[in-house]
Amino acid sequence: MLIYLDGKYLPSEEAKISVFDHGLLYGDGVFEGIRCYNGYVFKLDEHLERLYDSAKSLMLKIPIQIDELRQAVLETLRRNELREGYIRLIVTRGIGDLGLDPDKCRNPSIIIIADKIALYPQNYYEDGLEIVTVSVRRNYPEAINPRIKSLNYLNNILAKIEAKQSGVVEALMLNNDGYVVECSGDNIFLVKNEIIVTPPPYIGILDGVTRNCVITLAHEAGFQVKERVFTRHDIYIADECFLTGTAAEVIPVVKLDQRVIGNGEPGIVTQKLIAAFRHFANNFGTPIFPEGV
Ligand code: PMP
Numbered sequence: 001m002l003i004y005l006d007g008k009y010l011p012s013e014e015a016k017i018s019v020f021d022h023g024l025l026y027g028d029g030v031f032e033g034i035r036c037y038n039g040y041v042f043k044l045d046e047h048l049e050r051l052y053d054s055a056k057s058l059m060l061k062i063p064i065q066i067d068e069l070r071q072a073v074l075e076t077l078r079r080n081e082l083r084e085g086y087i088r089l090i091v092t093r094g095i096g097d098l099g100l101d102p103d104k105c106r107n108p109s110i111i112i113i114a115d116k117i118a119l120y121p122q123n124y125y126e127d128g129l130e131i132v133t134v135s136v137r138r139n140y141p142e143a144i145n146p147r148i149k150s151l152n153y154l155n156n157i158l159a160k161i162e163a164k165q166s167g168v169v170e171a172l173m174l175n176n177d178g179y180v181v182e183c184s185g186d187n188i189f190l191v192k193n194e195i196i197v198t199p200p201p202y203i204g205i206l207d208g209v210t211r212n213c214v215i216t217l218a219h220e221a222g223f224q225v226k227e228r229v230f231t232r233h234d235i236y237i238a239d240e241c242f243l244t245g246t247a248a249e250v251i252p253v254v255k256l257d258q259r260v261i262g263n264g265e266p267g268i269v270t271q272k273l274i275a276a277f278r279h280f281a282n283n284f285g286t287p288i289f290p291e292g293v
Helices: 021-025 046-057 066-078 120-127 156-163 209-222 233-236 268-283
Strands: 001-007 008-012 030-037 085-092 109-115 129-135 169-176 180-183 185-192 194-196 224-226 240-245 249-256
Touching: 001 046, 001 066, 008 066, 021 085, 030 046, 030 268, 046 085, 046 209, 066 085, 120 180, 120 249, 129 156, 156 249, 169 233, 180 185, 180 233, 185 209, 185 233, 194 209, 209 224, 209 240, 209 249, 209 268, 233 249, 240 268, 249 268
Parallel strands: 129 169, 129 249, 194 224
Antiparallel strands: 001 008, 001 109, 030 085, 085 109, 169 180, 185 194, 185 240, 240 249
């Protein structure tokens, strides 16, 4: 496997960063998880934009232009001969001293890892997931804004630990006001009377790339989509619920806090959106191997 590290393509054993990198010492950095399907990178420009936006918010200057980074992502996939896979794009603050001061870190590091994807078990999609609400609240936007996809993921990890302790794989997180925001690594939607509802980004969620694609696909399929705040109660009494994310794609939720949602099976709207998503992902996007090459 070849890893892109600061302009070079290195075998994985040689792709190393310093123990003084503030990405490691403080989680000071940003990242993206990106998928490719059938030779197309899914929403590459949206992921790159979010990466640069996250970095801007942290006053972290990514040392190369977005076009160069786009080419590096595609080249990493080509060198690893991947048409289906998962890309992890990371920018760390770089090497500093043991203090917090980011100004001491003069050279941010860029890492691109492209690998095969470990897919979720098929029964998650056929039977739907059971999830629980956890006590860990999503980061308060004035503390660490959830819209920044930073290397500091402890908030989400604590939520995941709590979900696993309850015997389920995903955690529903609330914000400080008790409204539903998102899951530890996925955005959330409910469906009630054929209207699709999802929380707006300003209440403290990651503005998901999959989320935004699914909103567009839902509109194209003729559904009404509303971005509004809601509580757990609204999910308990919803007809359907589903999650979206780069790894999960679109995944049905059939139980929350031991309340059965709808009839307890993945709903019609969710199934339509799963099909629309798969069709889109396999047929559109940035080609990895341009025609004729
Ligand atoms: N929320 C959180 C907290 C996430 O980490 C992610 C990404 N795994 C998502 C939502 C989904 O975002 P995307 O569709 O861009 O992967």
